[in-house]
Every structure is written in structure tokens, then in C-alpha cells.
Amino acid sequence: MAAEAAGNDLVQVVVLLTAGVVAVPIFKRLGLGSILGYLGGGLLIGPFGLGFFSDSQAILHVAELGVVMFLFIIGLEMQPLRLWGLRREIFGLGILQVGLCSALLTCVGLATGFPIAVSFVAGAGFVLTSTAIVMQLLEESGDTATPKGQRMISILLLEDLAIVPLLALVAFLAPLDPNAAETAMRSRWIDVGIGLASILGLVIAGRYLLNPFFRILADSRAREVMTAAALLVVLGSALAMQLSGLSMAMGAFLAGVLLSESTFRHQLEADVEPFRGILLGLFFIAVGMSLDLSVVAANWRLVVFYVFAYMVVKAIGIYVVARILKSNHREALERAVVMAQGGEFAFVLYSSATAVGIIDGEANATLTAIIIISMVLTPLAITVLRYFTPKEEPSMEGIEVADGLTGSVLVIGFGRFGQIASQPLLLRGIDVSIIDNDVEMIQAAARFGFKVYYGDGTRLDILHAAGAGRANAVLICVDKGETAVRIAELMRHEYPLLPVLARSYDRGVSLQLINAGVDYQVRETFESALLFGQSTLVKLGVGETEAAEIIEDVRRRDHARFDEQLAGIDPVQAAGKLLKGNLPVPTPLSQPRRPGRALNEETAAVLEDAEKEPT
Template structure:
């Protein structure tokens, strides 16, 4: 008995030790944590050191890491946000899966396999690894970005696709008549389970957590959080849906709960540990014997399928109006197989659709595609960085007290006014044509470079500068530049161009002294012109414009305190209430001004 316990403890220590050694090493090399976990899994698995034999048992437990991860993602995605993404999920997602499935089926069929075998093999590869892509998006802080949201949408659709694909397997089976479920059962059971999860999320979970909160027992709340995650996952799996989808739906339904942050904090330690264990288990499942005996087939399979998937994903992204950079980034991150392939291939083997040899080879292809994906992403990043800035940043040989970032239509006017007033500026812009034109034609010294790179700002003298003017129209880069400037020179004064209301709120959070909304002044001037055309006296027009300008600036400061980047603007009730209050106050105050003006003019006329 003691020996058995010791053996189990050795396995636990091996898992932890492999992660502790491999992950920091691979992150230091710039290869990411996922590849570190996969390589560590190969090293300690049955085809490495042989510390584990039953990798499927480890994989089943480790899949809970993916489940909890999807629950956390759901907590951060409000129902309104999910509804906003519906076209991405069912439009882009369906198009990407359909195009890739057709192309990869054709590729495998061309290799000499029957069409049924090819269809199942392609379907497994098309279902991209949710765990790998989500981890990569999280590490790169892309989950809330436009391209990150597109990838999340496609992943959600792929998670939904496991249901019809598993239902398709018996129809492809030689014993089709014996194994196929009635259609009502195949469709009705998943829908019933989904309805049960939604009902519980809407009507039962919040009262449950309120009740448990009264007892002030933190461990009970943690147990309840895990109960919700695993219970919803189990219910979905019972209905034939994916466990991850069940946890995601539960997370979305709890995303507006007052317990959201506590739930996230409770499950976070389990998420990280189990997700790492999942990647270790995937690495263990790589059968090196199969790879060695069929190395040419496996290697060719990885290269051809990854390339075909890459081309399909890139083409769909461009077709749906993504930029070249976004499409390339998405293709690099999503051109790999996923964990659902193991489930799909297992069912196909049981039904006699594919044989065990094809299953072993495709499983090896899937695992290797997951292992090589970080390298593909690194290559895409390197390519994009080279394309984005083919020439190196200019050496800045003169430093002035004022630094101006951006010489577009906005920045040009700022420069003209300051130069006319006698101030000298250090000017930086990323547009080669503009930089060349101003420097060589108009004799306005302008330096080429990306000011969001800290080394360029240091070369420009940001540590000693008195004033930084950020006149670019990229909100994210603007915030990066301001954040670095503040960190290295806390006393620097900053004037920043705001792209829109949301960007304005975030600039207030950064403590920017002067925020200039790029269309605000011109819009107020246009409003004043409209009032004059409507017959309002010019003096009153100027007073109305000045009053509105003052009220709006003050209101923006109050609203900025209530802004939360994690909550879509039209679902942030506190912010909505404040904006409505400001609108009423602006109307009443302007009407009062107009009323006073009319009374004063009437009194002057009477006298």
C-alpha cells in the first residue's frame, strides 16, 4: 500500500517538476508556455521517461482546465456583448469551418483515403484547440481586441460544431441502421440540457450565491463556484454537447452578477493548474513510436494540413474585411488541430468509420500541430514586424522641451501654431511619405519611428521634456505612449488627442491634463453655425456654445469615473444613468440661459 502511495506521489512530483522546469525555460526562449508544457509531457509520458502509462485518465481530468478557462472567459463576456458578436459566431465561424472542412477533406482524399475517412480526419483538424488559442490570446492581451473577439467567436462556433459532427459519425458507420439515434433524440437532448443550464443561470444561481454569502464561509463559496462550473459542464456533456460550452454558457449567465469577481477569484487557481495539466497530458499522448514508424506520413500531414488550414483561415478573414495583419495573425494562431479531435476520432474508431492506424497517425499530426503552433505564431509576428517597419527608426539628434507624436491633419495644425509662437518641437511620425515630405520638401525636421516603442521616446528626450503632445488617431498606441511617458517622467505635462468618448474616459484615467476630442470643437462650431442659420442672435449663439462646451467638459470628467472597459457602454447602467442626468441638466441649463436672454432683451426694449 505504501509503495502504491509513493508511486502516485512520484507522478504528482513529476508533473509539477516538469512544469516548473520546462515552462520558464521555454518562455525565456520566447517560445511560450504551451510548447513548454507539451515538451514536458512528452519527456515524462509513456514514450519518454515512462512515468505515466494511462495518459487518457490524466487527459480526462486535465480537460477540466479547459472547462474552467471557458467559464472565466464567459464571466468576462456579457450577454449583450455575445449578442453583438452573433454575426461573427454564426457568420464568420460557419464560413471558416465550412471552407476549411471542404479543403482539408479534399486534401486527405487526394492522399488516397476514402472520403468518409478523409471527412472525419479533416473535421478533427478543423476544430481548432480552444485551450491553445485562448492561452495565446490571454498571454498577448488580445482577448478584448477586435481580432481576439473574432477568434473567440469562431472558437465558440467550433465548440458548437462538435454536436452535429458526433451525430454524423453513426451515419457514416457501416452499421448505420443499428447505431443511429432517432433525430428527435439527437437534437432534443442537447437543446433540453442547454435550456436547463440557461434556466439555472437566470433563476437559480444568483439566489444560491446570495444565500451562501450570508454564512461568510469562503471555502463554501469556492465549492459552490466549482459546483456551478463542473455541474454545467456535466449537464452539457450528458446532452452530447462539449463540457467547455456548458461552462462558458454558465459564465455568460453569471457575468452581470454581483458575485462575478469573487467567482473568478475562486476558480482562477484551479484554472491555471488544470490548464497546465491539460497541455502536459496532450504531450504525453504523443505516440513517438507511431511518429517514428510513419515519420514521413506524419510530417507531411502536419505540413500540408497546417498550410491548407492557414490559407483557408487567411482567405476567410480577408473575405470578411479583416486587414492583412489581422488575417495573418488569425491564420497563424488558428491553423492547428484541437482537443475535440481526440473525442471525434475515438467515436469514429468505435463506429468503424476509421481504423486505429489512421487514428494514431492523425492524433500525432494534431499534437504536433499544437506543439509547433507557437513557432508559427512567432514567424508571423516576425514577418509582420518587418513588413510594418521596413526601415529602422531614425536617430534623433536634437532634443527639445516639446515632443509632438503624429503629423497627420491634426498634428500639423498643432505644430504650426506652436512654431509660430516660437517653440521648437521634436516631431515623430510613422508614415514614411509624410516624414519624407516634411523633412525634405518643407524643411520641417520630422523623425520616422513608432513612438509606442520606449527606446524611441527615450532617444527623443522624454525623461527631460516639459510637454508631450500625442496627436495620433490610434487609441491603444496613444495610451501606451502616455503610460510610458508618465512612468519615466511623472512631471511631464500631456496634451492628447482623443479618438472618441471611450478613449477620452481612458485618457482621464491616465491623468492627462488636456484632452482634445478630435471632432468636438468642430462639431460645436457646426452647431453654432446651425443655430445662426435658424435665426438665433449671434450673441446668444456664442453664449449657448460656450455654456455647452463648459458643461460637456465637466460632465465627461464625472462620467469617466464610472467607465469600465470590461462592460459594454450600453450595458453599464451607472454610466447610462449619469449620461442621461447630464443630458437633462444640459437641456435645462441652456433653456434657462435662453429664457434669461429673452427677458433681458424684452426689458431693454420696454425701456
């Protein structure tokens, strides 16, 4: 019997993993995102799909640990000073958005005939945006560290903190037994006091106990003990808050903030990260399982109406707040769509409201279905928004277009390479003209006193306007190899006698640049990597003279192999002959000549699939 039960448990684990592994790649391929994939996979295998699971709530309770660990990692990134720097966004923007949206959604309930307590609880639950969904979307789009991403995170933090007063309000709104009103009120005040005391206790423990605790464990040199301790801190903090009637996620977040300046911060993040990713995916799968299709079918008109009404009204409230606080239309619209759904903390609020008698079990199931459907619709809404919203064009304010430039040297591309390459020219007093097509980079360069003009070096008319015909040399410093080759080809055909020097990405691009006729090319990190290797040899005790000779030998062999590739010899065979000493060493290619021939078929094959040096 025990073996049979274990076998069933293993089947369920395999089904959960299969749902995520199969559904997520399919949904991402369709452009719908990983979150919708998890939700769809959970709905398919849940009680109202194929029926592999009958108790989705049990899995949801376990999967909530994914959200807990997610917030712990967010806390690790939020040092107290950084958190203090976001205080205006958290307590200004956050309170304004939560307050306005709560009022608007409460009005929706009142307008449709529900009592004020029920309307408030339903609306306040929907105001609590899904931290897991928004953070996942920000992470996938790379906006976590951007100003607009930081504003969303600040609002999420305020909403996580808001669960404390909301739970207290739910307790105060509960109908009281007239015979025990005084006792019940006293009990509620005691609960509030316990919650505040728990937060204070966690802060004190984190401030004075956690660092010495991890220092003792680190001295034991047992990696698995450190991993267990990281999990203990996260889960222990969450449990302490839960036993106090507060949010588990808030406890984990506070623990993360308290450890954010610890010397063990990066170790803790590395230990918790694998569990966070798996459990967060499991959370979304469990949310998909929890969608009770029988409740949706029985109340479909009510569910559809409130999903639409709540999402639209909340989005309007978010947009209005964003515009009042000077966000532009695009950012306000994006924030409104991303944060228009309800969240996982609504499940906690609705459960508490059911326990104290504000709403009944059927209302709880209906409200939960409304929240889940709104979570499902969010990735679809984001996809629609991105499809219909044109790509944001950077402002050209203060940017001058290249026209009639007369510099002795024309630099095309002013990234990290072009900035360094132009410095000796500027110090020598040489008149340098610089063009680039990255508006943000041009604006950043202007703040440091560099005059960079807007222009695309792959267009012949721009090269004319930028003064290529009047320059004494052209430096191609763009970061994309194919772009560099295209510019070099244009220069060879239009200005065949003008010296052209080019930055190359790797060996393959170098071969193409030489064939395009550049006078000099250098792989962008080749020489710096050789210098790095030489310094390493010296640190290991090799004499400086011997280290320099070894590096020169590496450079000589590389030049020899490079020449053989230009001649169409297989690079692997050339390298083998060099190592055996069977290949004559040619003159180093410090100034590659302009070959008057096209690459033959063998060399073309080398460019397609020969070695790519780890430059």
C-alpha cells in the first residue's frame, strides 16, 4: 500500500513537471509568455481538465512558497538606503493608487447592489496586484531596473504592506455577536498588536542575530548547511508572519531587506534561486488548477461582467494616478495594462472575509474565479498592447544631423571602443568628426562634452555629408560585424585611396574586412586578452621577459593561421601544422594589405563555420 501511494505521488510530480516543460515552450513560441503557459498547463491537468489532481488548493499552498522566495530575493536587492530612496514612490504613488482604485472598485460593487462591506472586500482584494505576474513580466522584458520598472515595484511593495491593514479592516468589518461585542473587539486589537510585535521582532532578529548566525555556519565549511540555513531564514520568517495573521511574503521580504547588506547576500541569493524558479512555476500551475469551471459556468454572466468591470475600472484608476504624477502617456498606459489584474494576496483576504462571515463560500469561489481569470487575461492584454502600440522613438531634441562636417578624421560609432580610440586623436589636437545612430548614446556623450552627430554610416549620402571625402582617415568603430563590413565596402568603392581602419568583432569579420579593403583591422578584445594573459603569467611567477616572449609567440601563431585562412587553407589543419612546427611563419599582419581578389570558396566556407575565437 505504501509503495502504491508513493507511486501515485511520483506520477503527480511527473505530471506537474510535464505540464510546465511542455506548455511553457509552446506558449512562448506563440508569443503568449511563460506565465500563460503555466496557467494553461495547470488548467489542463487540474480537477476541471484531465483530472490528474483533485485538491488544487493543497498544491497552491505549497506553491505559494515560490512567491515567498521571489519576494525574499527582491528584498535582497533592496538595501535599506535604496528602499528609503523609493519612499516617495512607495508611500506616495503606492498609497494614491491603492486608495483611488479601492474607492473606485468599491463603487462598482455598490452600484451593482452589494452591501458596503462586501463591496469593499471584493474591490480591495482585486486592488492587490499579482506580484508574481508583474515581476515575471518585468524580468522577461528587462525592465526591472528601469525607472518605470522601479515605480511598479514600489507600488507592489506598498500593496504587499497593505495586506496588514486590510486584514485588520476585514476583522473590524465582521458582524459582531451583540452578547460578545466587547470581547470580540478586544480580541481584534490584540491581533493587531501581535502583528506589529511580530514585525518588530523580525526586524530585531534580522538586525542582530542573522549575520552572526551565518558567520558561525560559514566557519563549518559545509555548503549544504548554508543552503539549509538560507531556506530556514526564508521559511521561518514567512511562518512567523503567517502565525501572526500577516502575509508570508511580507515576512520573506523583510528578511531579504535585513540581509541585503550582509556579506552573505550573494551566497543566499544563489542558494534560494533554484527553489524560487521551480516553486514560482508551480504556483502559476496551481493557480490554473484552482479555476473552478463549474462556478464559472453557473455564474458566467456575473463573472464576465466583474472581470471586465474590475479590470477596466482599475486600469483607469492606475492611468489617472500615473498621469497626475507626471508619467507620460505610454508609461501610464503600460502600467495600467500590466497591473490591471487581481493577485494572489486576494485569496488570503477573501479567505479571511469568509472566515469572519462577511462573504459566504459561494461568493468566495466566484471572487477567486474572477481573480484567476484576470490573471490569465493579463499576458494576453500585454501582447495586444505591444501589437497595437508603435515602438517608442527616442527624442531627437538637441541632436544634430551630420551635414557638411570637415574633420581630419571621421569616426563612425562612438560606443566604448570608439570613445577610447578617439582619445589620443583629441589629445593630439586632431580635428575629429564623430557620427552615430544611437540617440541615447549621443545625448549621454553630450553630457560629458563630446559633440557627436546623428548619422547612419551604412548610407552613402550620410558618409558624403559627414565629410568622408574630405577626411584624411576613417575609423569604423561600430559594434556589429556585418555593419562594419558594409561600411568598409562602401568606402572601398567610393573612396578607394582613403585610409580605412576598422574594429572587428572576431576572426571571421576580420577576414571579411580585409577582403573589403581596409588598411588596418583589429579584433576588439584580442590584444587586451593577450595583455590579460601576460599579466596572469607574471602573477603565477613567470618572468616578465619570458611572459612577453610567450605572448609574442601566441600572436605570431595567430597571424600565421590568419594568413593561411586568407589563402584558403583549412584553419584547423593550419593550426595543427603550426603547433608541430611544419608551417613557415609569415610576416605579422600589423598592417593588413588590400588584396585585389575575392575570397575563394574554401575561405568562404571557413567564414561560415570555422572557429569563432572567444574574444
